[in-house]
Every structure is written in structure tokens, then in C-alpha cells.
Amino acid sequence: MPNASWSRSSVPDQRSRGPVSNVASRFVAAGLLVLLAGCNEKNQYVAPPPPTVSVSQPIERPVTRYLEMTGNTQAFASVDLEARVQGFLETITYKDGARVAKGTPLFGIQRDTYEAQLKQAQGSLASQEAARTNAQSEYQRQATLGKQEFASQAHVEDTKTKLDQATASVIEAQANLDLAKINLGYTQVLAPFDGIVTNHLVDVGGLVGVGGPTKLATIVRVDPLYVYFNVSEQQVLLVKQNLARQGRTLGDVSKIPVEIGLQDETGYPHAGHLDYVAPQVDPSTGTLLARGLFENGQHALMPGLFVRVRVPIQRPEKALLVRDDAIGTNQQGSYLLVVGPDDVVAQRLVTPGQREGRYRVIEAGLASGEWVITDGLQRAVPGSKVVPQKVMQEATAEATPPAAADTRR
Numbered sequence: 001m002p003n004a005s006w007s008r009s010s011v012p013d014q015r016s017r018g019p020v021s022n023v024a025s026r027f028v029a030a031g032l033l034v035l036l037a038g039c040n041e042k043n044q045y046v047a048p049p050p051p052t053v054s055v056s057q058p059i060e061r062p063v064t065r066y067l068e069m070t071g072n073t074q075a076f077a078s079v080d081l082e083a084r085v086q087g088f089l090e091t092i093t094y095k096d097g098a099r100v101a102k103g104t105p106l107f108g109i110q111r112d113t114y115e116a117q118l119k120q121a122q123g124s125l126a127s128q129e130a131a132r133t134n135a136q137s138e139y140q141r142q143a144t145l146g147k148q149e150f151a152s153q154a155h156v157e158d159t160k161t162k163l164d165q166a167t168a169s170v171i172e173a174q175a176n177l178d179l180a181k182i183n184l185g186y187t188q189v190l191a192p193f194d195g196i197v198t199n200h201l202v203d204v205g206g207l208v209g210v211g212g213p214t215k216l217a218t219i220v221r222v223d224p225l226y227v228y229f230n231v232s233e234q235q236v237l238l239v240k241q242n243l244a245r246q247g248r249t250l251g252d253v254s255k256i257p258v259e260i261g262l263q264d265e266t267g268y269p270h271a272g273h274l275d276y277v278a279p280q281v282d283p284s285t286g287t288l289l290a291r292g293l294f295e296n297g298q299h300a301l302m303p304g305l306f307v308r309v310r311v312p313i314q315r316p317e318k319a320l321l322v323r324d325d326a327i328g329t330n331q332q333g334s335y336l337l338v339v340g341p342d343d344v345v346a347q348r349l350v351t352p353g354q355r356e357g358r359y360r361v362i363e364a365g366l367a368s369g370e371w372v373i374t375d376g377l378q379r380a381v382p383g384s385k386v387v388p389q390k391v392m393q394e395a396t397a398e399a400t401p402p403a404a405a406d407t408r409r
Contacts (some may be wrong), residue, residue, distance in 0.1 A: 002244070013390055022303055025403050030115035034187065036049070050343070050384070050385040050386050050387050051262055051376060051380065051386055051387065052376065052379075052386070052387040052388075052389060053339070053340050053376035053377075053379060053380050053381035053388055053389070054373070054374050054375045054376060054377060054388075054389050054391045055371040055372060055373050055374065055390055055391065056323075056372060056374050056377035056386040056390065056391045056392060056393045057369060057370065057371060057372070057392075057393070058320040058321055058322045058362065058366060058368060058369065058370070058372060058393075059320070059321040059322070059359065060318055060319070060320055060368055061318070061321065061394050062317060062318060062319070062322075063317065063318075063321070063354075063356060063361055064312050064314065064320040065313050065314035065317070065354070066138075066238070066310040066311060066312055066313065066354055067228045067231070067235050067238070067311045067313050068308070068309070068310045069231065069235075069310070069311075070229065070306065070308060070353065071227050071228055071229030071230075071260070071292075071306075071307050071309045072227070072229075072303070072304065072305065072306060072307065073225055073226065073227050073301055073302065073303050073304060073305045073307060074224070074225070074226040074227070074303050075220045075221055075222055075225065075230055075303040076221045076222065076223070076224050076225055076226055077147075077193060077195070077221040078218060078219070078220045078221070078303070079192055079193075079218065079344065080215050080217075080218050081106060081107065081145035081184075081189050081197070081215070081217045081218065081219055081325045082105070082189075082214060082215050082216060082261055083109055083187045083189065083202075083208035083213060083214040083215045083341045084184050084213050084215055085109060085114065085186040085187060085188065085209050086207075086208070086209035086210055087109040087110035087111075087113065087114075087207070087209060088109070088110045088205060088206070088207055088208075089107060089108070089109055089110075089202055089203070089204050089205060089206050089207075089208050089210065089216075090108045090109060090110055090111075090204065090205075091107065091108035091204065092106070092107055092108075092200055092204055093105050093106060093107070094106050094197055096198070096199040097196065097197070097198070097199065098196070098197055099194075099195070099196050099348075100191045100193065100194070100195065100196075100197055100219070101191065101194050102191055102193050102194050103190050103191060104190065104191040104219070105188050105189070105190055106189050106190065106191055106197060106216075106219075107188075107189035107200075107216050107217075108187065108188055108189075109186070109187040109188075109189070109208060109209070110187065110389070111184065111187045114180065114184040114186075114187055114348060115184060116261070116385070117180045117183065117184075118177070118180040118181060118184050120180070121173065121176045121179070121180040122177055122179035122180075123352050124176060124177075125173035125174055125176070126168065126170070126176050127173070128166065128169040128170040128173040128245060129170050129173075129264075130331060131166045131169065131170075132163070132166035132167055132169070132170050133198055134166075135162045135163040135165075135166040135167075136157070136163055136166075138147040138159050138162070138163075139156075139159040139160055139162070141201050142155055142156045142159040143156055145408060147269075163195075166403070170290075174311070180289055189216060189386070191219055192219065193219070193220070193221055194223075195219045195220050195221040196216045196219070196221075196222060197218070197219045197220075198216065198217050198219070198220070200216060200217050201215055201217060202214065202216055220303065220407075221392065222296055222299060222301070222303060223295065223296040223297055223299065224272075224293050224295050224303060225293075225294050225296040225301050225303070226275070226291055226292070226293060226296060227258070227260055227272070227291065227292040227293075227307060227309065228290070228291050229291075229292070229309045230285070230287035230288065230289060230290070231287060231288045231290050232286060232287055232288075233281055233286045233358060235285070235289070236281065236314060238312055238313055239311070240315045242314055243256075251336045253273075253274040253275065253276065253277050254273055254274065254275070255273070255274075256273060256311065256312075257272070257273040257279065257311070257312060258272050258273060258274050258292035258294075258308050258309065258310075258311055259271050259272075259273075259309070259311075260272070260292070260294065260308060260309050260310075261307065261308045262295065262301075262305060262307060262308075263306060263308075265400045267403065268308065268310055270294055270300070270301065271294075272292045272295070272309070272396045273292065273293060273295050273308055274290065274291070274292055274293075275291045275292055275293035276290065276291040277290050277291075278290070292309070292370045319353070319361045319362075320361070320362045320366055320368060321356060321359040321360065321361055321362070322336065322359065322360060322362055322366070322372050322374075322393075323358060323359060323374050324355060324358055324359060324360040325358075325361070325374075326372055326373065326374045326377070327350070327352055327360060327378070332393075333349055334350055334351070334352050334376060335347050335348060335349050335350060336348045336350050336365075336366060336372050336373075336375060337372070337373040337380050337382065338363075338366075338370045338371060338372055338373070339371045339373060339386060339388045342385075342387050343386055343387070344383065344384070344385055344386075345373070345380045345381060345382050345383065345384055345386055345387060346383075347382040347386075348365055348366060348370075349365055350362050350364065350365030350366050351363040351364040351365055353389075359393075371388060371390065373386075373388075374391065374393075375391075
């Protein structure tokens with residue numbers, strides 16, 4: 001049979017392979033074993049270590065409670081200097097913007113007309129006084145003759161009437177003289193009080209006082225200075241409650257301190273006291289107008305400035321303070337991130353109060369012994385673990401109020 005003739009010579013002889021082929025076979029087999037072993041292993045995720053954050057406990061110290069508002073400065077007195085008599089402006093005896101004392105001459109108006117009117121009034125008075133003297137003598141003579149029945153009673157009464165008329169003429173002449181003196185005095189415009197005079201509005205040679213008073217300039221008194229501000233109805237009630245605890249009322253306004261600060265100033269460096277409180281709340285706004293009085297000898301303040309105002313309403317008490325930059329905000333309100341005993345972060349809704357330098361008073365939502373995250377807030381996620389590093393806050397640091405009005409209260 002043909003198939004039976006198939007010989008062994010047609011089958012490759014394994015013994016005919018060289019030593020190189022045997023080594024290659026062994027390497028291939030070993031590689032297959034390694035691949036098969038690798039397919040049996042599973043990949044595992046290794047979590048990163050918890051982030052490190054700085055934590056500190058809130059400061060507990062006495063804090064004075066304040067009402068914080070905004071207001072405007074206003075001059076203690078401001079008067080328009082006007083020409084009350086007609087004439088040509090002859091002199092301007094001050095420099096625009098100069099500080100002047102009370103009684104300083106500022107403007108001079110033409111005087112000759114009013115000096116002539118004064119002399120005329122003086123002459124008229126002298127004439128009337130002479131007529132009265134003559135009428136007085138005639139009356140006394142006729143009264144004596146009447147007593148001796150050498151003159152009729154009607155003649156005596158007639159001389160008495162003339163004496164009364166002469167007396168009335170003297171009074172009228174004296175009044176005209178006084179008016180002439182007043183008008184002459186109006187030709188000199190004097191400073192009514194110590195203050196600063198604005199720029200002049202009429203030049204020398206201009207006709208003033210025609211048809212009514214003519215405004216020449218304005219004098220402003222800036223020492224002391226007023227600050228006006230509005231207090232809400234709720235704040236008024238709060239102030240009254242705290243005054244009642246101290247045995248005082250709103251009538252003791254001069255004993256209530258007021259502090260103000262400008263927009264470019266840190267804190268409230270200007271101290272004064274309450275000077276006036278309106279007797280009733282404005283029903284249209286629900287506010288009460290109040291006024292503070294401030295010494296301004298160095299003229300650091302000027303009228304018309306926007307200022308921040310604060311008024312103490314409570315005596316010092318214990319309060320919790322945390323760093324202001326540790327407070328976050330979201331749709332629910334203000335919050336702090338705290339770390340519990342298990343090093344897990346928790347979000348705590350809080351009620352922030354007034355600012356004390358770099359710290360903020362926490363009105364509610366935080367206990368005194370809790371650890372608050374102050375640094376590393378971006379790495380802290382509520383519900384996750386962290387590695388807290390405890391830092392002590394400066395409990396004795398002097399509180400410096402903020403430089404700008406805070407609206408987060």
C-alpha cells in the first residue's frame with residue numbers, strides 16, 4: 001500500500017536540532033508562564049494621605065458691643081455773608097479760604113452816603129430836642145399861670161399837647177438816628193464767629209444790595225464739628241434697654257460716646273459724644289435722627305464727608321472670636337469648618353458679629369472648645385479626614401476695628 005511506504009525519514013528528528021533551538025524553546029515557555037501568572041493578579045487603588053490643615057480654638061475675651069452705622073459730617077455753623085445795604089463794594093480785606101476770628105472785617109461797602117444820612121439824623125434829633133425844650137418851658141409857664149388863674153385851663157392843655165408832640169418827635173428822631181447808625185454799620189461786613197471764609201462772589205467795584213441782600217461769601221465753623229446719622233427703630237430700642245440697665249435714659253445723650261472713621265482711615269480714630277437725638281421716630285423711614293459732636297482743632301475733618309459711625313451699647317462681656325478669613329459663605333449663610341475628635345471635617349453654620357481687627361465675633365453656632373480650620377480651607381472637604389496641626393491664636397492681640405463698613409452682619 002502506498003501509505004504504508006511512508007518512512008520515518010519524512011518526520012523531523014528532534015535529535016537533529018541543535019543546542020540553540022533548545023534554549024529558545026525554554027525561554028518561550030518561561031515567558032508564557034510569566035504572562036499567565038500576571039493575568040491572575042488584580043489592580044488595587046491606593047488612596048492619598050489625608051491633607052494637613054491648621055486648626056485653632058476660638059479666642060474667648062471681653063468685647064464691647066457696638067452699633068455700626070454710616071453718617072455725614074456737617075459744619076457746626078455756616079452763615080452766608082450778605083450785603084444788606086446798597087452801594088459799591090470798596091474793599092475785600094481777607095484772602096479766600098482764610099481762617100478768621102470773630103469780628104474780623106471782611107468786606108467794605110461805600111460809606112459816604114450812610115455817613116451823610118447819619119449826620120442828617122443827628123441834626124434832626126438836635127432840632128427836635130430843642131423844640132421839646134421850648135415846649136417844656138412854655139408848658140411850665142402856662143401851668144403856673146393857670147394855677148394863679150391868669151391863664152385859662154384850655155390854654156394850659158394846649159401847651160401840654162404841644163409838649164407831648166415835641167417829645168414824640170424826639171423819639172422819632174432818635175429812632176432815625178439809630179437806623180442811620182445801623183445802616184452805616186452794615187457797610188462793614190464782619191465775621192460773626194471764628195471760622196473759614198469761602199471765596200468772594202463779588203469783586204471790588206461791584207454794585208451790591210440792589211433790590212435785596214447780595215451774597216458775598218460764606219463763613220463756616222468747623223471746630224467743633226457735627227456728625228449726623230440715622231438709627232433704626234430696632235437699634236433705638238436696643239439702646240434704650242441698655243441705658244435702662246445703667247439707670248440712664250436718652251436724655252443723658254452727652255454721656256454716650258460716639259466714634260467715627262473716614263474711608264481712608266483704619267478703625268475709628270475720632271472720638272466724640274452724642275449731642276442730639278430726635279424726639280420721635282420718622283414713621284416714613286422707621287429711623288431716628290441722631291447727632292454727634294466732635295472736637296476738630298486740627299481741622300482733620302471737614303463738612304460733607306461720608307464717615308463710619310459706631311456707638312457702644314453694652315458693657316464688655318465674654319465673646320468667642322475666630323479669624324475673619326476662616327469664615328466662608330454659601331447659600332445657607334456663613335459657616336466654619338471644624339475638626340472633630342476623629343479628625344473628620346464638619347461644616348458649622350454660624351452667626352458672625354462685629355469685627356475686631358483680624359478677628360470676628362461669633363454670635364451663635366460655635367462652642368468655645370472646638371477646633372476651627374484657619375489654614376488649608378481649600379483642602380478640607382466636609383465629611384473627609386484631615387491631619388490637624390493645632391495653632392494657638394493671639395488671645396492678647398489688641399483689636400483694631402475694620403477700615404471699611406462691614407455689611408456681613
